[in-house]
Amino acid sequence: MASRHLTLGRIVLYAVLAYCVLYYLLPLTVMLFNSIKPLDDLKAGNVMSFPRSVTFAPWVKAWNTACTGVQCEGMKGYFWNSVSFVVPAVLISTLVGAFNGYVLTMWRFRGSNALFMALMLGCFIPFQSILLPMARTLGALGISQSVAGLIFVHVVYGIAFTTLFFRNYYVTLPEELVKAARIDGAGFMRIFHRIILPLSGPIIVVTVIWQFTQIWNDFLFGVVFSSGDSQPITVALNNLVNTSTGVKEYNVDMAAAVIAALPTLFVYVVAGKYFVRGLTAGAVKG
Amino acid sequence: MGALSIRKVRKSYGSTEILKGIDLEIADGEFLILVGPSGCGKSTLLSMIAGLDSITSGDIHIAGRRVNDLSPKDRDIAMVFQSYALYPSMTVRENISFGLEIRKVPVAEREAAVKRVAQILQIEHLLDRRPSQLSGGQRQRVAMGRAIARDPALFLFDEPLSNLDAKLRVEMRTEIKLLHQRLGTTIVYVTHDQIEAMTLGDKIAVMKLGEVQQFGTPREIYDNPANLFVAGFMGSPSMNFISARVDEMGSGYGLALENNGERFVFPAVNANGEMKNWLGKEIVFGIRPEQITQVGEGATNGHVVRQALKIDITEPTGPDTLVLAHVNGAKLTCRVHPSFAVAPGEKMPLQFDLSKSVYFDPATEQRIL
Amino acid sequence: MAMSQPVARERAGLMDMVESALPKIVLAPTFAICVVFFYGYIIWTAVLSMTPSRMLPNYEFVGLERYVELFSNDRWWLALKNLAIFGSLFIFLCLAMGLFLAILLDQKIRAEGAIRSVFLYPMALSFIVTGTAWKWILDPSIGLEKVIHDLGWTAFSFNWIKDPDMAIYTVVIAGIWQSSGFVMALFLAGLRGIDDSIIKAALVDGAPMPTIYRRIILPSLRPVFFSSFMILAHIAIKSFDLVMALTGGGPGFATDLPATFMYAFSFTRNQIGLGAASSIIMLMIVVSVVVPFMYSELRRSDRG
Numbered sequence: 001m002a003s004r005h006l007t008l009g010r011i012v013l014y015a016v017l018a019y020c021v022l023y024y025l026l027p028l029t030v031m032l033f034n035s036i037k038p039l040d041d042l043k044a045g046n047v048m049s050f051p052r053s054v055t056f057a058p059w060v061k062a063w064n065t066a067c068t069g070v071q072c073e074g075m076k077g078y079f080w081n082s083v084s085f086v087v088p089a090v091l092i093s094t095l096v097g098a099f100n101g102y103v104l105t106m107w108r109f110r111g112s113n114a115l116f117m118a119l120m121l122g123c124f125i126p127f128q129s130i131l132l133p134m135a136r137t138l139g140a141l142g143i144s145q146s147v148a149g150l151i152f153v154h155v156v157y158g159i160a161f162t163t164l165f166f167r168n169y170y171v172t173l174p175e176e177l178v179k180a181a182r183i184d185g186a187g188f189m190r191i192f193h194r195i196i197l198p199l200s201g202p203i204i205v206v207t208v209i210w211q212f213t214q215i216w217n218d219f220l221f222g223v224v225f226s227s228g229d230s231q232p233i234t235v236a237l238n239n240l241v242n243t244s245t246g247v248k249e250y251n252v253d254m255a256a257a258v259i260a261a262l263p264t265l266f267v268y269v270v271a272g273k274y275f276v277r278g279l280t281a282g283a284v285k286g
Numbered sequence: 287m288g289a290l291s292i293r294k295v296r297k298s299y300g301s302t303e304i305l306k307g308i309d310l311e312i313a314d315g316e317f318l319i320l321v322g323p324s325g326c327g328k329s330t331l332l333s334m335i336a337g338l339d340s341i342t343s344g345d346i347h348i349a350g351r352r353v354n355d356l357s358p359k360d361r362d363i364a365m366v367f368q369s370y371a372l373y374p375s376m377t378v379r380e381n382i383s384f385g386l387e388i389r390k391v392p393v394a395e396r397e398a399a400v401k402r403v404a405q406i407l408q409i410e411h412l413l414d415r416r417p418s419q420l421s422g423g424q425r426q427r428v429a430m431g432r433a434i435a436r437d438p439a440l441f442l443f444d445e446p447l448s449n450l451d452a453k454l455r456v457e458m459r460t461e462i463k464l465l466h467q468r469l470g471t472t473i474v475y476v477t478h479d480q481i482e483a484m485t486l487g488d489k490i491a492v493m494k495l496g497e498v499q500q501f502g503t504p505r506e507i508y509d510n511p512a513n514l515f516v517a518g519f520m521g522s523p524s525m526n527f528i529s530a531r532v533d534e535m536g537s538g539y540g541l542a543l544e545n546n547g548e549r550f551v552f553p554a555v556n557a558n559g560e561m562k563n564w565l566g567k568e569i570v571f572g573i574r575p576e577q578i579t580q581v582g583e584g585a586t587n588g589h590v591v592r593q594a595l596k597i598d599i600t601e602p603t604g605p606d607t608l609v610l611a612h613v614n615g616a617k618l619t620c621r622v623h624p625s626f627a628v629a630p631g632e633k634m635p636l637q638f639d640l641s642k643s644v645y646f647d648p649a650t651e652q653r654i655l
Numbered sequence: 656m657a658m659s660q661p662v663a664r665e666r667a668g669l670m671d672m673v674e675s676a677l678p679k680i681v682l683a684p685t686f687a688i689c690v691v692f693f694y695g696y697i698i699w700t701a702v703l704s705m706t707p708s709r710m711l712p713n714y715e716f717v718g719l720e721r722y723v724e725l726f727s728n729d730r731w732w733l734a735l736k737n738l739a740i741f742g743s744l745f746i747f748l749c750l751a752m753g754l755f756l757a758i759l760l761d762q763k764i765r766a767e768g769a770i771r772s773v774f775l776y777p778m779a780l781s782f783i784v785t786g787t788a789w790k791w792i793l794d795p796s797i798g799l800e801k802v803i804h805d806l807g808w809t810a811f812s813f814n815w816i817k818d819p820d821m822a823i824y825t826v827v828i829a830g831i832w833q834s835s836g837f838v839m840a841l842f843l844a845g846l847r848g849i850d851d852s853i854i855k856a857a858l859v860d861g862a863p864m865p866t867i868y869r870r871i872i873l874p875s876l877r878p879v880f881f882s883s884f885m886i887l888a889h890i891a892i893k894s895f896d897l898v899m900a901l902t903g904g905g906p907g908f909a910t911d912l913p914a915t916f917m918y919a920f921s922f923t924r925n926q927i928g929l930g931a932a933s934s935i936i937m938l939m940i941v942v943s944v945v946v947p948f949m950y951s952e953l954r955r956s957d958r959g
Contacts, residue, residue, distance in 0.1 A: 017759055021773050027788035027832065028776070034791070046801035047791050099681050107678035115682060119689050126893050126941050128917045128934035130696040132703055132927055136712065156692045159685055176371035179338050184385035184432070185359035188677040194384075198375035217781030219896035220914075224922060234783045238900055241787050250791060261784045268779035272772055276840055357671055 035059065035255035042250050062255035068239040075259050077229070078236035082216055082263075085147045085232070089154035090211045096155070097162025097207060098200065102192055104163070105170040106178045116167065122160025131224055138225060145227045153225055154215045161214075162207050169203040170196065205274045213264050233260045289314040289472040290335070290440060295344030297330055297496075304330050306496040308344070312489055317466055317473045319487035321480060322519070326493040328476045329444060335474060336442055337361050349439045359388075364433035365442040368449060370425045372417040378428050379413040385436045403431040406468070423454050430462075434469065443475040447482065459485060480520045484508065492516045509642060514651035517572050517644060523608060526578075526618045528571045529648065532564045541571050545613045546596040546633075555589050555640040560654055569654060570646040575608065575619040577639040580626035589641040594633045595620075602627070609634060697938065703931035710925040721932035731933065734911040737823050738940075741912065742891040744827045745834075749887050750880065752831060753838025758868075760839070761846045771843070774836040782833065786900025789829040790816070793901075819909035822902055826894070826910055829901055834890060838883045845879035846872070881948060888944045892937060913937045 030047045035058050037051045045052075064074040104116050134153060135144070143149040173196070181191045222232040231239075237260045241253045290312050297305040305327045312318045320328040333339035335346055337358035346353055353361045364385070372381050382403055383396045391399075404410040407427045417425055426446060433441055443462075447455045463486055466473055477483055483490050484504045492499045492507060492515075500512040511517035517525050530541040533551060539561045540551040552571075554561060581592055595611040595618070602608075607627040611618045611634075620636055628634040645654045704721050706714055725731050756774055760767055777785065792798045795814040803811040815821035849872060857867050895914035902910040904919070911919075913933055921930025 013759065013762060013764075017764065017770060020756065020759075021770060024773050024777065024832070024836070027785070027792060030792055031784075031788050042797065046797050046805055047794075047799075048802045049805065096685065100685050103678045103681050109678060112678075112682065115686055115689070118694075119685065122689065122693050124889060124941060124945050125693060125697070126914070126934070126937045128893075128895075128914055129700050129938040130692065131917075131934070132921060132931055133696040133699040134692070156688050159688060160693075163685065174369060174371065176367045176369055177373065179336075180365065180367060180371035180432075181373070181384075182338065183336060183358045183363065183365045184436075185388040186384070187359075187674050190388065195373055195375070213779055217783075219781065219783050219899065220918075223899075224918070234781050234896075237787065238783050241790070241900070242903060250797065253787065254791070257784050257787045261780050264779045264781070265776065268772075268776055272775070276775065357674075 031254045031258050031261075035062075035251055035258055037251050039247075039249060039251055058249070058251040058255040059259075061249075061252050062240075062259055066240055066249075066252050066256060067243060068236045069243060071228075075233060075236060075240075075256050078231055078233040079259065081147060081230060082232040082234075085150040085154065086212060086215045089151045089158065089215050090208055092151070092155045093158035093162045093211055094204065094207050096159050097164075097166045098197075098204070099192070100159070100163040101166025101168075101170045102196055104167045105173070106175065106191075106196070107188070116163070119160050119163055122157060123164060125157075127157065127220055131220075135224065144225070146230050147226075149225050150221060150230070150232065153221050154218070157221075158211055158215065162211060165207045165210070166200075166203055169200070173199060202274070202277070205271065206277050209267055209271055209274050212267060216264050236260075289316065289349055290318070290474065291345070291347040292331075292335070293345045293347075295331070295334065295346060296342045297327070297334060297339070298342045304496050305334075305342075308498055310491055310498065310501060312472065312474075314349075315470045315472055317475065317486060317488045319483040319490045320474065320476045320493060321478065321483040321490060322493035322499075324478060325495070327496040328478075328493050331493075332442055332444055332474060332476050335440075336363055336365055362439040363442055364436050364438040364440075365444065366426075366429045366433050366446045368445040370417075370429040370446075370449075372425055372428055372432075374417055377414050377416060378409065378420070378431075381417070381428060382431045382435050385432065389436075399435045399437075403435045406434065406465070407431050422450055423458065426450065426458055430465070434465075437471075439472065441471050441473045443473065445477055446475075447477070447479075462486060481522060484520065490520075492519060494519075510653075511572075511644065512653055514570065514572075514646050517646070517653075521574060523575050523619050523621075525572045525574050525644075526616070527646075528573075528614050528616050528618065529568050530571045530614055531568050532561060532566065534565065539565070541569075543613050545593075545611060550593055552591055552593075552638065552640060554645070555643055557645075561645075564654070568648060570648050570651075572644040572646060573638065573640070574642065575621040577642055578618070578620035578622075579637050579639075580622040581635045581637045589639060591638050591640060592635060593638065594635040596633050597628055597630055599630055600627050700931045701935050703928060704935045706928050708926075708928035708931070710927070712927065721928045722936075724929060725932045725936070728929075730908050730911060731913075731916060733908060734913050734916045737910060738892065738912050740823055741826055741830070741894070742888065744824070745830045745891050746884060746887045748827070748831050749835045749838050750883060752835040753883065754842050754876075756835065756839040757842035757846055760843055771840070774839055776836070777833045778837050780833070782894075782896035783900040785829055785833045786897050789825070789832070790901050793825050793828070816902060817906055819906050822906060822910045826898055826901055830891075830894070830897055833897070834887065838887065841879050841883050842876065845876045849875055881951075885945060885948045889941065892941050892944075913940075 033051055034042055034047055036054050036056060037045075038053060038055050038057075041052050062074060063076050063079075065072055066074045068075075068078070100119075104112055138144040138149045138152070141149075143152065177195055178191055181195055186194065216232075217234065218232070219234045219238065222235040223238075226232065226235065237256050240256050290310070292308050292310040295305060295308045296303065308331060310318070320331060322328050330339060334341050335348075337353065337356060337360075341354050348361055348363065372378075373384065376384065379400055382400050386396045386399060400413070401410075404413060407430060409424065409427050409431060412420060412424060412428070417428070420428065429446070446462075447458055450458060459482060466486075475482075475486060487504055489501065490504055490507050491501045494515055500507055500516045502510075507516060507520055511520065511525075514527070518527065528541075528543065530543055532554065533540050533542050535551055535553055539554040539557050541554055543550055543552060554571075595613065597609045597611050599610040600607055601610070602624055605624075606621045607624045609620050609622055609627055611620065622634075622636070626634075646652065647654050702714070703712060705716055705718055706712065707717050707720070708714075760771060764770060793813070793816040795801065795812075795817060798813075800811060800813040803813070816825045853871060854867060857871055862870070893914060894912055895918065898904060898910055898912055898915050904911050904915045913936065917930050917933040917937065920926045920933065
């Protein structure tokens with residue numbers, strides 16, 4: 001469309017883009033810069049001023065000794081909390097989604113499509129409408145303020161998305177593959193293991209990345225279904241930042257925010273294109 | 287009891303009936319073709335023979351066993367699909383031996399089978415490649431190899447040549463025929479291409495809208511079609527159908543015809559007593575294009591008549607030229623030698639071999655004579 | 656003759672029956688989850704919303720009493736008003752921004768991939784992180800206001816985040832920053848999916864670019880508008896994390912949204928009946944947006 005030569009139009013275009021890029025990078029740079037400033041530097045200047053001296057003390061403090069409410073043990077415990085429920089929840093919900101998608105596309109039966117449509121509701125429920133019953137149920141099961149409870153909740157409400165992803169992907173595989181395998185004598189599990197799974201690489205990556213991002217970044221389930229030692233890092237970060245006691249140590253807060261953001265940012269940087277695929281895959285069919 | 291026995295088989299999806307009662311029986315080693323236009327139910331029938339689709343009512347027996355309740359893997363069958371359905375993540379070798387692997391055939395036997403099959407189909411050099419690295423024709427061969435390796439009682443082919451280009455299709459057709467001669471296994475082959483049906487089959491079942499219109503050898507189907515549909519479906523270019531009134535002619539009957547304003551009568555050859563019921567009424571007269579040629583040597587006996595017709599269009603095909611005239615308002619295609627064809631608009635003397643003419647009831651479309 | 660003799664039998668065995676039931680067995684847990692944890696819980700919440708429950712459930716049926724209480728609550732009305740303001744601005748500006756960025760990026764830019772990554776990375780962050788970062792940027796004492804002051808314009812004031820009337824707009828700003836990249840990705844995919852030959856035909860016909868955009872390109876992006884609208888609406892109605900991190904619902908209750916209201920009343924103020932009622936209203940709002948959309952999508956795919 002536009003010619004590739006350096007016309008006024010192109011210059012304006014790049015200028016506008018550059019401006020937008022700066023706007024989008026702003027918060028991240030703010031967090032990074034301010035997390036390495038000594039506190040007086042920060043107070044004297046503003047969020048966008050360049051560090052006059054650099055220190056990594058805020059990072060150490062954020063990790064080890066920052067105060068989140070009553071306790072002062074930094075983010076590290078909560079970081080590992082998040083890891084301990086995110087990993088199982090991602091693995092389980094992905095596995096279940098894969099099997100569901102497989103059945104819904106290759107082994108359809110009467111009512112299976114209706115079940116799929118009913119399941120899709122799960123992508124739309126505002127979670128506020130299930131918080132109260134879930135809180136009672138977790139209490140009754142004895143896993144109420146624990147990591148196990150968080151795993152449970154994230155798996156239950158993640159299955160709708162993972163099933164959607166796998167189903168939309170498997171629907172593009174030819175049914176004749178399964179027919180040929182059945183004639184060859186393969187059964188349900190063998191067909192999944194030897195034929196479908198080897199073809200599932202891309203969608204597994206997309207699903208894992210999507211689930212990881214959603215579950216790691218979640219706050220609502222974390223704040224409602226956990227407390228104290230079992231809280232995820234997002235809740236801990238919020239507590240840290242909102243504690244009203246003492247001096248506001250913005251630099252420590254920022255360091256803590258970056259720590260909380262690192263895993264998903266890292267995944268994004270490394271495998272970003274799959275992330276995009278996940279967004280568009282989930283979004284395209286509602 | 288033959289190799290495959292289909293008795294009163296019906297298939298419905300909900301309230302829609304797809305197959306309305308199919309009865310077919312073929313002997314061991316025969317090559318059965320299921321042919322018909324799309325929607326006739328041939329692929330559904332094949333699916334049911336394979337066990338991929340359930341049978342609503344009726345029985346299917348393979349090699350003497352009733353297989354209605356058996357899953358595909360227990361029916362001792364193998365299938366070649368239109369899209370080949372090769373397993374993308376496996377090599378050719380693994381594709382071929384997959385079925386054997388599942389049946390726990392020992393490694394040495396499996397390798398021997400792969401080798402044997404590869405030799406027959408000339409794909410030895412492809413054994414370590416993946417399907418994505420193969421051409422259409424090569425994939426076709428691997429698909430057949432996978433079927434042959436299991437040495438089943440019955441082969442099923444579902445339009446295997448539809449995805450190939452015309453030239454390759456002709457080559458592969460011959461290969462399939464050679465394979466059948468060599469292996470002698472019973473085959474059920476679905477196609478919509480009537481040329482494949484004629485060249486490959488020992489027996490043909492022409493299907494339409496869930497019913498078998500006619501079941502017989504290629505020769506029977508071609509020379510003695512049971513109804514209008516079969517007559518028109520088999521043969522290319524297809525049979526000419528002319529609506530004509532039956533008149534008395536000498537001691538027998540004749541058909542009243544007209545071309546370009548000129549009237550003439552052809553004798554109704556092969557007519558028997560039946561014809562008198564049609565005196566004065568219109569029937570459909572069928573004659574194939576190759577039975578209408580340029581005038582040649584040879585006596586004009588009772589079955590051969592000559593008539594000049596005004597030609598409207600000519601279509602040179604290379605070996606012949608098809609000339610088109612209009613008789614009784616209907617198109618008449620005639621197959622003549624290129625050097626005799628006249629230009630459009632001119633009149634051409636033509637020779638009609640009426641010995642194979644057929645007649646149909648215009649209302650029921652069934653063959654009268 | 657046959658290398659491996661198949662079992663010569665005619666009846667389906669036990670293993671066969673298990674095998675054919677396997678697909679249903681596999682889906683069964685998910686089915687149970689769906690019934691219990693989706694639909695069942697919603698019904699449970701609806702039941703709770705019709706009880707006088709305070710700290711613990713009390714299943715005495717009191718009809719719509721909680722809803723009356725809810726709609727007599729000023730804070731709830733403020734939350735709904737905020738949702739309307741936030742929702743409409745958020746959706747509209749995200750769509751506009753997303754479309755704008757997509758059109759820019761569609762112009763065969765060098766380093767398009769890198770620039771696209773920059774616009775999208777906010778989606779990878781938790782709303783808590785986003786809220787925290789923007790909280791400092793918008794804070795008058797160290798944020799934007801201070802930056803401008805330090806540059807010399809001491810008269811500049813930007814303390815929206817502390818101003819009860821303007822605070823909700825700060826939520827809009829942070830929300831757009833987070834979600835517009837996603838909309839951009841959808842629009843970019845949509846733009847790339849447009850058949851080039853239609854554009855070429857229009858150019859040959861002599862149409863100027865703005866007209867081509869208006870009459871050809873934008874209309875063919877309709878499905879993307881709809882999908883994006885639905886997803887953005889969904890995000891807006893659920894917004895909880897962002898508000899908690901950015902303003903904590905404040906100053907006072909000025910940036911309350913239905914989601915924060917529900918949390919406060921259910922878990923902090925121990926009025927779970929009222930909380931349940933508020934969450935049912937939230938559900939109804941979501942349904943009223945999603946259902947017409949799904950219905951029109953289904954209609955379109957039936958016809959198409």
